């Protein structure tokens with residue numbers, strides 16, 4: 510999967526839908542067309558391509574820092590969680 514697609518979808522999602530960790534854990538992103546699809550699906554509903562095993566949350570949190578307290582993904586430069594104010598390790 511292309512990381513630019515993940516980033517693009519994440520920003521779009523945040524902007525339009527307000528995806529939090531609970532939503533991200535239930536979504537996968539099609540590596541072929543970038544469509545967000547439910548995590549229990551095996552194939553993309555848009556293009557039919559096989560979907561990755563990792564959810565949007567897993568693939569994103571693997572590359573970025575995560576707040577231990579409320580599990581939201583934060584930017585790598587964050588020192589404090591924007592949601593709960595906790596210190597990011």
Ligand SMILES: [Zn+2]
Pocket residue numbers: 539540541542543544553554555556557558
């Ligand atoms: Zn697709």
Ligand SMILES: [Zn+2]
Pocket residue numbers: 576577578579580581590591592593594595
């Ligand atoms: Zn937090």
